[in-house]
């Protein structure tokens with residue numbers, strides 16, 4: 066299905082709290098994500114980033130406004146949008162080996178065994194795990210599991226990958242490798258990425274666009290940047306460093322504001 | 327099994343038998359705790375005159391039928407309780423109440439209702455095993471990680487596929503634990519039921535042995551319970567290992 070932009074328009078979200086009160090999480094969030102972009106959301110903890118991603122995924126309905134691909138509103142989960150979860154042990158199917166996990170989407174799409182297998186091999190190779198297809202998730206390291214989850218998502222050929230802090234639980238070295246590899250995968254596959262992170266460095270390394278959110282409750286978008294940083298991106302580049310401190314200042318302001326309340 | 331493990335197993339069995347043997351006739355009177363030799367003699371005699379098979383057959387038949395019934399009901403109701411909010415709210419309170427009533431306590435009531443026939447025994451065993459299966463199944467179904475369900479939906483699973491493709495496989499370890507526990511409870515249930523109201527079965531054999539002063543028969547009963555409990559449990563584990571291994575792998 067061809068589309069040009071992912072739109073969030075006037076998105077607001079309230080939750081009913083366990084004590085019966087209302088948590089006013091998001092207010093009037095409006096964003097435009099161009100097809101092919103690597104769009105990253107940064108913001109203070111608890112401001113509503115995951116909530117926003119869940120709305121785009123179709124897991125949660127917005128209280129006001131909503132998400133749409135061009136003019137088609139998001140009405141529920143769909144194969145055009147696949148989420149990559151941080152908690153990979155629960156996200157994968159532990160009773161399936163790596164290959165079977167990757168084949169799950171093609172199987173749901175009723176592809177034949179041969180084609181399913183080809184797809185699995187292709188994407189296992191893409192994430193560098195072609196030799197590990199027979200292993201079960203419990204036999205794989207955290208980084209390997211996350212690669213499997215990425216391969217599983219790509220094997221389904223979605224338009225958009227929705228990623229909620231996918232590398233946050235990994236050790237620093239594995240994380241660095243995966244960031245570099247994932248950026249390559251993104252540029253090779255041309256997928257649109259909607260990405261959440263707490264890590265400004267990661268955001269600047271990967272993204273084409275970056276949105277900073279205000280602190281909740283009633284969180285919104287504080288500022289949106291298009292990143293035209295010098296390639297290859299590196300913290301030692303002056304434009305990278307300048308952008309880093311600019312974003313850091315914005316987030317610090319929000320954290321201060323949150324503390325002051 | 328490696329050599330060291332086999333050696334330790336032999337030592338463990340030898341010591342156990344030795345303690346039994348030496349305490350019989352010294353610490354305890356022979357008429358109360360007979361020696362392994364006289365129990366073995368009695369066992370041979372009961373095999374020879376086929377008495378043993380009658381008792382064993384009666385108990386095993388009750389266990390198989392009662393357990394099977396308990397498992398079916400336990401899984402079905404457990405799934406409903408774990409998956410459907412309305413079912414949970416309606417079914418769980420009385421069950422939480424019932425789980426505190428041990429099967430043995432129900433025997434007098436069951437005998438007044440069903441008499442000493444077979445139905446009452448099936449009821450006791452199904453009750454004992456069903457409760458264990460039900461609570462474990464419900465816990466397993468309810469504990470399916472939400473993100474696993476969501477991942478499946480993103481990958482194209484339809485809502486009606488989720489139960490079979492995600493919830494059930496995620497719950498298998500819990501369900502199988504329940505089934506295995508229930509097997510043990512079935513043995514307890516059958517003995518209790520037979521001790522109070524039966525004219526055949528291992529429980530009856532044990533109870534009757536005190537009336538006719540035949541302590542060796544009582545110990546033959548213990549021997550049967552111990553070894554058949556062990557055998558069925560091992561069979562259960564082996565079957566799971568062969569058929570369900572992929573569901574039992576560590577979840578970490």
Ligand SMILES: Nc1ncnc2c1ncn2[C@@H]1O[C@H](COP(=O)(O)OP(=O)(O)OP(=O)(O)O)[C@@H](O)[C@H]1O
Nearest residue numbers: 080081082088090109110111112113114115116117
């Ligand atoms: N189901 C829910 N019921 C009630 N409140 C909720 C629910 N889900 C989220 N919230 C609240 O909404 C707010 C935003 O949560 P969300 O998980 O989206 O934040 P986040 O920005 O992703 O945080 P983090 O950076 O820590 O992951 C939080 O205050 C949270 O307590």
Ligand SMILES: [Mg+2]
Nearest residue numbers: 114115116229
């Ligand atoms: Mg979050």
